[in-house]
Amino acid sequence: MRRIVINRLFGAVIQVLIVTLLAWLLFYVIAKFTGASPAQRIAGKEASPQQIALVARELGLNKPYWQQYVIFMDHLIHGNFGFSYVQMRPVSQILWPATRATASLVGGAAVIWLLVAAPIGGYGGLRPRSIGDITGRVLAILGMSIPVFWLAPLVSYIFGYQPTQGEFLGLHFLPVGTSVFPIQGYVDFGQNPIQWAYHLILPWITLAVGFAAVYIRFIRTMTAEQLGEDYARTARAKGASTPRVLITHVGRNIAPTVTVLLGADIATALTGVFFVETVFGIPGLGYTGLSAIENLDYPVITAVIIVAAIIAVLANTVVDLLHGVLDPRLRRASGV
C-alpha cells in the first residue's frame, strides 16, 4: 500500500513538473521566436532592439535558458509567481481570490450535477426502457450536445437579462426592471454567503448541465450492471426494499468509481469555467487567465496554467488514493 501511495505521489510531482516546463517553454522560449516575448511586450511595440535587450537584461531573460528555468522554478517553489506588469502587483495576490472564486463555482456545480444525476441515473438503471429512463436518456444526450459557451449566454439572457425587460420566455407579464437573478458579478463567500450563492446559482446550473448528462449515463450503466450481480439479487431475495438495495448496496459499490470520475472531471470542469466565468463576470482563474492572454500578461498566464494544473493533478491524486480507502476490494488486491 505504501509503495502505491509513494508511486502515485511521485507521478503527480512529475506531472506538475512537465506542466511547468511546458508553460515556461511556451511563454519564455517559443514566444521569443514568434515575436511575442515578455521583453518585447514590456518594452512596447515601437521599442528599438536595444530597448528590448535592456528590458530582457533587467528581467534576467538574457541568461542561458537552463539558468532561466532554474530561477523560474526556484521562485515558484517559494510561492513567488512573479509580478504582473499589466496589473502592477504580485501575481500571487491575484491568484488567491481567483482560485477561491473558481473553487466556489466548480464545487457548487459538482454538488448540483451529482444531486441531479444520481436519482435520474439510478432510476434509469433500475427500470430500463421505462418512460422515466427514456426521458433521462434523452435529457442526457441533449445535455452532452449543448456547448457550454452557448448555454452560458442563453441562461444569462433568459434568467438574467429578459426579466429586466419585463419579459420571461417571450411572455410580457413582469414589470419592467424586475431582477430575478443577477446578470453579472460575484460576491466573495467571506463577505456575504447568501449573496455569494445568489450570484452563483445561474453559473452553477450552466456549468453543471454538461456534467450531469455524462453522470446520468454513467450512473445508469453502473446501476444496471450492479443490479445484475449476485449480491444485489440476494439482497432483494432477502426482502430488502428497492430504495435500500439501491442506496446501501448498489450505491456503496458505485460510489468509489463515481469519486474517481469526479476527480478526473475537475480538470474538464476547469475548461468549462472559462466560458461561464467570462459570461457571468466571475473573477476566477479562467477569467483572469483569459484577460491575461488578451493583454499578453505572461507571468499571470503562466501562473494560472500552473495553478490550474496543480489543482487538477491534486484532485486526481487525492481521489485515486481515496479510491483505495473507499473500495476495500482494491486494498486486498494490492496485497495489504
Next chain:
Amino acid sequence: MTTDMQAIDLQPSGPAARPAGLRATAWRRLRRDPVSMFALSLLILLVLAAVIGGPLAAHLTGHGPNQQFPSALANNGQPIGVMQRTYEANGTTHDPHGSLFILGADQLGRDTLVRVLYGARISLLVATSATVLALIIGISLGLLAGYLGGWVDSVVNRMTETAMAFPNLLLAVGLAVVVGPGLLNVVIIIALFTWYYPARIVRGATKSTKQMTFVAAAKTVGARPRRILLVHLLPQVWGPLLVYGTSIIANNIIFEAGLSYLGVGVPPPTASWGQMLSDAVTSGFYQADLTLALVPGLALVITMLSFNLLGDGIRDALDPKAGR
C-alpha cells in the same frame, strides 16, 4: 517441417476472419436502428451543406459569406431579423432577388444563413483534419507503447496521464496566442491536445491483442516487428477506435468553436460557428435579436447531437453482449 510451417501460417487467417463477421453484423444492426440512421442522415446533410450548401445559398441569395450590406442595418445599427428584406433609402424594395435575408443579418450586415453554411465547412474541415492528425499520432504512439512495453510504454503512459489531468483549453489558447492564428495552426493545436485519447485506447487494445496466439504464430514464422504492428495488430484496434472516433470528432468541433469563440480560432472574416456566436454575444446584439446566437448555436447542437447519437448506435451495434 514444411507442413508444420504451413499449419502455423494458416493460423492468422482464423482470428482475422472473425472481426469481418462482427463488422458485418454490427453494420446490419446499425442499419436497423432508426435513431442511428436518423443521425447518420443528418450528418450526411451536414456534409452536403458544408460542401455545396454555402456556395448554393450564396448564389441563390446573391450574398457572399463575407459581404457586408450597410442596408441590412437599421439606423441604430441593429441588424434586420429573420425573413426581412433590405430597403432603399427612399423606402422602395431592392432587387427582389437579392434583398431577402432568410435568417437575418449580423452586426456587420452579413447574411446569417450564408455564413452559417460556410461555417459548417470550417467546423467539419478543422475537426476532421485535427481528428485524422490526432489519430495518426495517437495510433502510432499507442501501438508502439502497447507492443514494445518497457520504458516506451512508461513514457507514453506518463504523457497521456499528464495530458488528461490537464485543463488543456488554457494552454491551447496560450499556444494559439503565441504561434498566431491560422487554419493550419488551429488544426495542429487541436490535434496536440486530443491525441492522447486514441493513444490510450490503442495501447490497451494492442496490449491485449499482443498476447493472442496469432501474433505469436506470426513471430514464429519470422515476421518483423513492423509487419506484426501494421499487418497483425493495427487491424484489431479499429473496433474500439470507431466507437470513440465519433466522439473525438464531436469534441473537436466543440474545441474549434471554443477557440474561435475566444478569438484565437480561424481568423475573421472567415465564417465559423464559434466566431459567429462570439460576435453575437460579445457585441451584445443577441439580446435584441436572439436569432444571432440561436442559429450558430443550434447548428453546433444538432451536429453534436448527431455525432453523439451515432456514437451510441455504433457502440450498441458493436456490443457482443447485445442480442443479434
